[in-house]
Amino acid sequence: MGLLTIIRKNKAKSREMRVLFLGLDNAGKTTILKKLRSEDISTISPTLGFNISTLVRDGYTLNIWDVGGQKTLRPYWRNYFESTDAVVWVVDSGDRLRMSDCGSELRGLLGEERLAGATLLVFANKQDLFGAMSLEEIRDALDLPSIVSHRWIIRSCSAYTGTGLDEGMDWLVKEVAGRLYWNGLSAGPTPVQPAADAAPARLTADA
Ligand SMILES: Nc1nc2c(ncn2[C@@H]2O[C@H](COP(=O)(O)OP(=O)(O)OP(=O)(O)O)[C@@H](O)[C@H]2O)c(=O)[nH]1
Numbered sequence: 001m002g003l004l005t006i007i008r009k010n011k012a013k014s015r016e017m018r019v020l021f022l023g024l025d026n027a028g029k030t031t032i033l034k035k036l037r038s039e040d041i042s043t044i045s046p047t048l049g050f051n052i053s054t055l056v057r058d059g060y061t062l063n064i065w066d067v068g069g070q071k072t073l074r075p076y077w078r079n080y081f082e083s084t085d086a087v088v089w090v091v092d093s094g095d096r097l098r099m100s101d102c103g104s105e106l107r108g109l110l111g112e113e114r115l116a117g118a119t120l121l122v123f124a125n126k127q128d129l130f131g132a133m134s135l136e137e138i139r140d141a142l143d144l145p146s147i148v149s150h151r152w153i154i155r156s157c158s159a160y161t162g163t164g165l166d167e168g169m170d171w172l173v174k175e176v177a178g179r180l181y182w183n184g185l186s187a188g189p190t191p192v193q194p195a196a197d198a199a200p201a202r203l204t205a206d207a
């Protein structure tokens, strides 16, 4: 039995996924996670280290690492890369001034060898804000269509209203499950599609 098969079997048994929430500070990572867990979002402070939480979706347990995005903390992101199945990159759609920083940080991540196989979900958060950049503007500002190294999607959302969060996470779980469990070793939800058959880059319309 090959190593890959053994890894897949173990993964299939545990039905777990490791998901990293990253992005610039103030993007809304912690708020999104709290909203997804139906927790109070009225008093949220900047994350100075990291928070770990779990979410169960579609029969899979997501082990989520929410890491602080302040500039001084970004060098520590690399400590969390190992065995990551998916990265959720959260963007403050109202923060036009830092959109180019946001793009550079994302590019840096995508170049990381240990994140090579990870699926990417970009959340264009804070769509409730007046003057927020649209999904298309953010897609172009971050130059997402040029990404061929990772399977990606961009969804607009608002952690305040909850709009778009479930759709984004559902896509992520299906995408990762399809990649990790495609060979039918798990007896869970129907796999999406073999990774090799899927397009390298995908984009959805606005939520
Ligand atoms: N208007 C609006 N504000 C939001 C939304 N999501 C988060 N915020 C606010 O944005 C601020 C930052 O949110 P956090 O969740 O702490 O951001 P973070 O990405 O975890 O930031 P760090 O922990 O510093 O990396 C808070 O004041 C939130 O209330 C949203 O969808 N709409």
Ligand SMILES: [Mg+2]
Pocket (backbone or CB within 6 Å): 029, 030, 031, 045, 046, 047, 066, 067, 068, 069
């Ligand atoms: Mg935070």
